[in-house]
Each structure stands twice: as structure tokens, then as C-alpha cells.
Amino acid sequence: MIKRITKQKHTPFKNQPNMKRILTLLFVTSILLGCKNTDKSVNQTGQLFFNGDIITMESENAIYAEAVVENNGKIIFVGSKKEAESQFSKAKKIDLQGKTLLPGFIDTHSHFGMVSNTMGQVDLNPEPVGTVKNIDDILTLLKKCKEENNIADGEWIFGWGYDDGQLVENSHPTRKDIDKVLPNNPVYLQHTSGHMGVANTLGLAELKVSSESKNPDGGTIVRFKNTQDPTGLVQETAMYPFVRLMMEKLDSKQAKFFDTTQDYYASNGITTAQDGMTSRESIKFFQTQADAGKFKIDLVALAGYSELENNLKDTSLVFKTYKNGFKVQGTKIVADGSPQGKTAFFSKPFLTEVPGCHHDCRGLPSLTQEAINNLFVIGYEKDNQLFIHCNGDATVDMIIEAHENACKILDQPLNKDRRTIIIHAQFARPEQLETFKKYNMEPSFFTNHAFFWGDIHVKNLGKERAYFLSPMASAIKLGLKPTNHSDATVTPIDPIFTIWTAVNRVSRSGEIIGEAERISPYQAIQAITTNAAYELFDEDLKGTLSEGKLADFVILDKNPLKVAAMDIKNIKVVETIKEGKTVYKKVNF
Ligand SMILES: [Zn+2]
Structure with missing residues (x-):
């Protein structure tokens, strides 16, 4: 991992007058040790990749290069094989044997910490991620977890x-169901959306949720009819304590799972991962791991909005700046549910x-307009990316209003290049996309929904709204640079699957969820490479x-631009390379 610290106004060495001396000493030491070559990067001649489909992603249409050469973690040549060989005769030749080489995938929204945490939880996913078909399957797995561990x-x-919509019962398990197998342990089961969950009787009691409890603002404690x-089901702010x-x-197990989690991202071709909402504690944890040289891939964190003011006051927290492979790019605000x-x-x-609702059931925002306005003013004032x-x-309307309000109060141009990102933006209306373009906001879409919940959205929202979910094609036509994500743990990390859902938009039942919003495989790759780098202000690096x-x-193993669209999901990641180093290699390939 190459250390990358961009220039800071306040040098971190400010209070260390001996730094120059230390650097001189290091320089002299390296000369003395020169012939031993303790630093692997010295005299390295790099690697020359050839004989494959090398797609540069540099243009609006696919450009293939015959060869790409890297040295010391950077790309030093892209072009013809002949020229590469004559210019870099010492580089190690890597024969791609017809395979496809692309820029490493950039994850624009998942939850690295939560993925890590799932390694300490019972997997209750339906197929194809897990094996759960009904509530009994959930109970069996819970019982087994207690016994085996x-x-x-x-x-x-x-x-x-767990996903109520995929269970045979088509409902959430209740506390009474869970009590049947685990009466003596407090239990909390996270719904696949990450916006609700079910506790058993002991679990509710531990957090003092009872029939006397009132619904908190922005949340619902669901009751038996x-x-x-x-019932045990707690939604949005009511689930926060759980x-x-x-x-x-x-979190106490974070260090234990940290490495496995990185490997998991790398095995999916991801060279830049994301932690989609990071507490100050976790920021410290990640930076400590980074400074100890433990990062194999880069990690971008989004700090939590409830700590925005504290974070902005904290001079040790430098936003938008990589340090040893880790950076905190901006602030995550949660404005509604799923x-x-x-x-x-x-x-x-x-x-x-709608459970817990009897009239005009339109869902609910997680924050008031006033609270969102306030966050935008604080963020925009300090040029913090939101x-x-x-x-x-309806939440998109609230965000646009908060944007306009903050620009007015701070006397900033509406279209300043601050790249405010609307994460998911799943049901943005066509005219809201036009406003994004006008205000230099960018959507980060979530086309995996077409597969996982497309059928359910058609039922719950009707075809018109459902078919316009994550409208990639419309956004691209308007000149936006949409990205596309997995929101793992909500859906699997796999970027290849994300390309597949963006291209095909096929639901579990086989229905096409909005044919007009299908995009080309190349555009789907742009969403997780070029556009993703732009979204994170990394376009000069990645x-x-x-x-x-x-x-x-x-x-x-295959080129997504050349296989049949429906076969894209079968493409395998063979190798992942971060700054010239192999961080994942498929065995037996
Ligand atoms: Zn998320």
C-alpha cells in the first residue's frame, strides 16, 4: 500500500521539528543499505499485461488497449503491445490468455462494518444468498446457532x-415465534432492508419496549392487531436502540473479522470499498488499522450525520484525504426508510x-425538513460532501428543498461542484432527475432491487413507479453520472451481479422491471468505475x-461486453490487483 497523503494546510509534522532530520537519516540509511535493497519498490521493473481484452474505460464507448504497464503501483503505459515491449523491456510479462482486464471496481455504497459484523450473526437470507424459505427455517437456524456455539x-x-416478502408466510416472524426456540436469550433479527428488525420477548424487555411504550418520532413499534x-417488529428510529x-x-470483534472482510471485497473485484455510515469510534478503528499497514484495498468511510458538528470541529479528522488507504469522504444522512x-x-x-399504518400510508421521513435543512447548512458551509x-x-423533494435553502442562506451557487450524492434515489421522479443535473447532484442507484424486490414493488407501488426504479437510462440521457451499488448487507456485494441487474432488470419471477431503463453493459461498468471515482472526488486517481x-x-474470465446479457452474472473475478499487488487470485483457474 503506497502512502498517499495529499497536501494539507496544516502539516502533520508541525510540532515535530526533528522530522527533517529523521527524513535525512532515513535517506542516508537507505543509501547505506542500498545494495541490500530492503525496499522492494526500488529497481522494480513493473508488470506488462497483454493478450486480453483490456478495456480502458477512458471514453463514452469501449476502447481496447493491447497492453497496460504498471510500476510501483501506478499505471505508466497504456497502448500497443509493441511499444510497451520496446519501452519496458524489463517489465514482467503477464499473459492474460484472453481474459478481460478492467479498472478495479469502486464500491459507492455498502457497509464494510456491517458486512464484517454479519460474520458474527446468523445468516437468515432467502435464496440465492442464503437458504431460508419460511419462519420455521429461521427458528431452526437460530436454535442451531445457540447449540453449536x-x-x-x-x-x-x-x-x-430475513425478508418477510420472501417467506412463505409473507409476514415478519413475531417475538412469540422466536420465543419458541430461544426463550432464554435476548434475540434481535435484522430485516434485509436494514431499516427494521424483530426482537423476541427478552430482547424487547432488555431495551424496555413494552405495551406502554410510545412510538418514537420517525419510527414504529408494531403491535398485534x-x-x-x-409483535417484536421495530421500524426505523424504533429499531435504533437495537x-x-x-x-x-x-464491534468488539471488528479486528477479528477485519481481514476476512477485506478479502471478501477483494474477491469480488473491489479495490475501493465503502463503509456507508461510520461512527467516530469506527473511524478511529479504521485509521488505526490503516496506519498499521493492514489495508490491502482502499476504504472510504462516510461519517454519521449525528456527529457532523463534532467531526467538523475535530482537527485530526481531515475529510476527503487518503491516509494509508483510508479516507473519510463526507457525511451520511439518513432521510427515509426502505x-x-x-x-x-x-x-x-x-x-x-402498511404495518402500523391505517390512513394515507406513504411511509415516513426519518428526519424533519428543519433537521435536514440544518444539516445541509452546516455541511455546505464547511464544504463537507453530503x-x-x-x-x-417525497424525501427527494425534501432534499432538494434543503439544498436550495442552504445555498440561499450561505449565498452559494446552486450548481457549485460539491457533488451532493443521493444514495439510492430509487423512486426519484423524472423532473427530480433534471433538478439533480441542474444542481450538480448525482444519484447513486440500486438496480439490484429490480431482481430482489421488483415483483414486490410492482404490487406495492404499481407498475408506473416500480418500472422507473433506479432510472439509470434516464439519468444518463440527462448527462448525469450515476453510480450503482449493492448496499451490502442489503444485497450481496458482487459488482458483477450489479452490472447484470442494471443491464437486464429482471425480477425473481422473470418480469422485466422497466425495459426503458435498461442500460448497456459498458454503461453499467462506468457506474462502478469512472462514475464511481468521480462521485468520490477520486477521478484523478482511479x-x-x-x-x-x-x-x-x-x-x-469473460468480457461483460461480449457475453449474452443474461449470462453476465456468471462471469467470475479471476484476480484483483491493488496498486500492482495481487490481493485476490481465484484458485484452480
Ligand atoms: Zn446503506
């Missing part, structure tokens, strides 16, 4: 990924019953195969 009575047990008795507790319990959980905030009601989780069109950029590559 010898978990004592009274200890918390957590699960993740015609009673005040909680998630907080779960993170506390699991459409499949029916907690996203829409201008028109859901067409089906990333707003926003699914329903996203294309260009001289001077980092040698972050992914090698695929």
Missing part, C-alpha cells in the same frame, strides 16, 4: 437478512397494507486505465 442463556443472539402489545446495542456487542419495508417516504400512498440516503420521491492513475485492476 454453546451460547449461554442471557447472551444476545443476532441474525441478519387491536392491542398495544408489541442496532446500537448490536453494533456495540459485535421501499420494500414500506418505510420510504412517497408523495403517493402504497397500494397495499451523501443522503433517500428512497421515496476509475480508468490511464497513465498516472493507480494500478488498481480486476481481471475477469
